Amino acid sequence: MELLEKRIQSDGIVKKGSVLKVDNFLNHQMDIALFNEMGKEFKRLFKDRPINKILTIEASGIGIACVAAQYFQAPVVFAKKAQSINIDGDVYSTRIESFTHKRVYDVMVSKKYLRPEDHILILDDFLANGCAVNGLIELIESAGATVEGIGIAIEKGWQIGGKTLREKGYQVESLAIVERMDEQTGEIFFRN
């Protein structure tokens, strides 16, 4: 998606350790006009899928998912990262390793909001090694629901997540795939 690639080129910052900072438009300050264009593109890419629910994970997937959901006329469910007294005990849960935060955390979704009859689109901001997405797939499969596709804002093309998921047969659509970043010059190269 050219609009997103241009924005990454102009506003993304390459940091040491393969970190791409996009926090001025994607995951701390959020450009909602851009999110709307991304939502339209996700709808175009998944238009043939019978999606009735969108699943994401807190926190930075929520904004993208909620704006995109308008084009699918579907509710959004977000996987929560810690036990809350406000959630019933009856949850699907799994453990996810975060590349960004260098730690492991538990995520969960109430069993009420993942049902066998659900056809689910997973949306998230980043796909790197795929731990978050694989965790969400595990939650969906625990419920006996169907994964219709996986929509990602930015995929790190040199990491294994996207390749592995596509090999398993999932429809993975990343709006921008970064092929390579140069930590010295700050240059960002996209996959065509």
Place this chain on the structure above:
Amino acid sequence: MELLEKRIQSDGIVKKGSVLKVDNFLNHQMDIALFNEMGKEFKRLFKDRPINKILTIEASGIGIACVAAQYFQAPVVFAKKAQSINIDGDVYSTRIESFTHKRVYDVMVSKKYLRPEDHILILDDFLANGCAVNGLIELIESAGATVEGIGIAIEKGWQIGGKTLREKGYQVESLAIVERMDEQTGEIFFRN
């Protein structure tokens, strides 16, 4: 807001300890069509305010803020709950006590996204004792920015947050103010 009150009446669940569970449409599963109506109402209530940015707090404020932001044509910034290696050290931070989670946590916003010239609308899902909103106000004041108003989905009218903020002169607009809940019968009563 009648639509929201009706939804709370039909889908909200009163639990022990003054907990109102609305996780099937507001803060776990999210009804985006409802969020759009809430966003329009926030715009109507704050239409005379020169708002250029919306500030919320992760995780359950993000969806409401992002959908509402479309009616303000403003970006959303969300306060983050823990230090991340993906955020620069240059942040405004404060400590917030969570009523729901019964614990204290640090929140922060990058100094890049709160500027003295910003006119900010705070949006969140719940207002009870006001700790989260007061923390966000503190972040905004640290930046020398202006609080234009505070928009809340559900206020617990018997708790002190709303009253205290209004007495300080803030424009606080809660789309539904719960006056009283009966833990025995599950009844929910709204302020007129």
